[in-house]
């Protein structure tokens with residue numbers, strides 16, 4: 001697949017906000033994009049390491065990308081948020097968008113994904129969120145992932161309550 005950078009997607013203007021809202025996630029930028037008039041399989045990824053330098057990642061060279069979500073997430077998920085939960089609800093094979101973006105996200109780069117509706121962007125960024133939640137310290141008790149909606153329900157209990165994290169994916 002040829003990798004072509006969407007000309008209208010440039011490096012994010014990191015002048016705003018002045019400080020990252022979530023410092024632990026302050027990372028160089030990455031832009032993944034696909035033209036909306038292409039097919040689901042048509043995705044290009046560009047990562048900009050600073051506002052001045054742009055690195056293009058040719059997805060054709062990513063031949064060793066794991067073929068299952070479980071393999072893709074291996075080593076990145078807390079045990080309480082195992083990819084087995086995702087498999088239980090039928091998320092076994094990653095979509096093309098997930099296959100291309102998750103390695104970039106897990107590598108620590110910010111990522112803007114521009115791809116067709118229904119291509120699996122939401123699960124990609126939710127899996128990244130799950131990967132950075134610390135079940136030992138977090139007060140997040142549960143993250144619900146309704147299968148087809150766009151509602152992400154972070155059920156945050158009062159301090160001292162049950163601290164299990166990401167242990168339910170509905």
Ligand SMILES: Nc1ncnc2c1ncn2[C@@H]1O[C@H](COP(=O)(O)OP(=O)(O)OP(=O)(O)O)[C@@H](O)[C@H]1O
Nearest residue numbers: 091092093094095117118119120121122123147148
């Ligand atoms: N790996 C997967 N395997 C099976 N089904 C999946 C997978 N990833 C996502 N889905 C399902 O595909 C549908 C579309 O996914 P999702 O909502 O994540 O797409 P999206 O790109 O975020 O769409 P939109 O642009 O409309 O927000 C949902 O019903 C979701 O549950």
